[in-house]
Structure formats: C-alpha cells, structure tokens
Amino acid sequence: MSQEEEDRERLLRKPYFTLPGVTGMPPIEEILASMPAETQHRFESAGEFVRRLAHRVQKWRERLPEDEQPVILALLPNGSAVEVWTVGEDGHSSVVVEGSLEGAPCMFISHQAGFQVLCYTQKVTPETKRKTIGFHVGGEEIEA
Secondary structure, three states: OOHHHHHHHHHHOOOOOOOOOOOOOOOHHHHHHOOOHHHHHHHOOHHHHHHHHHHHHHHHHHHOOOOEEEEEEEEOOOOOEEEEEEEEEEOOOEEEEEEEEOOEEEEEEEEHHHOEEEEEEEEOOOOOOOOOOEEEEOOEEEEO
C-alpha cells in the first residue's frame, strides 16, 4: 500500500466530528468521494446522523469525570432550545426529538439539514440523578 493510500485509510478511520478529548475530523469531501453511491446515500440519512451522534455522545461520556454528564440541546429556529431526552430518525431525512422546553414536555420534528444541536456538560450532584440520552435508529435503541 502506498503512503498516500495509507494516509487516506487513516483519515477515513477518524471520527466525523471533533469533541473535547476526541480525535480530529477528515474533510467530508474525502469521505464522500471514496464511497459508492448507495453507501453515500445511506451516509446522508437521518438514521446515520442519529447513529453517529449517539456514538459521539457515548465516547464523550466515557471521557468525562464521574461528576459530569453530557447534555444535548436541540436549537429551534426561534432561538429557543429543547433539552433532548431522546432523538430518533423520522423517515430518511428527518429527526424527531422528545424533550423539555421551558420545563414542559415536548416533541420537535426537523429535517436533518436544519437540525442544530449544542452539546455541553453538566455537573451531577448527589441530589440529581444521572441521566442518559436515548437514540432510536432502525428499531434499535442506543443509550448514551
């Protein structure tokens, strides 16, 4: 294998997204250019987006101190934020979120192209219960 091929293989094995403590991200153009059309179509699906987000949050949680936990906010077009309890695919290109908006339970559905999330950490105190975030993809539930 040539040096160029080895470099490409190494880039494709890196995570798609960078979080504190997690390794870098290859250019998306390189990833897509090396994929067959069917794989690329699946890569663009909401299910793959949700699966990758779940994997990132799991890996992030593993690196956090015991007294911290990840929190995900889904950002709404009006500037409000939904604290995410669960997120799942809704067809090929949409995501559905169950969560809390200003203390009230809610559901939010968005096309994945306009879906924005903010991930941050929150201290866990003896009075608060450690929470997990549920991810639903293709009938499978992933907790992170």
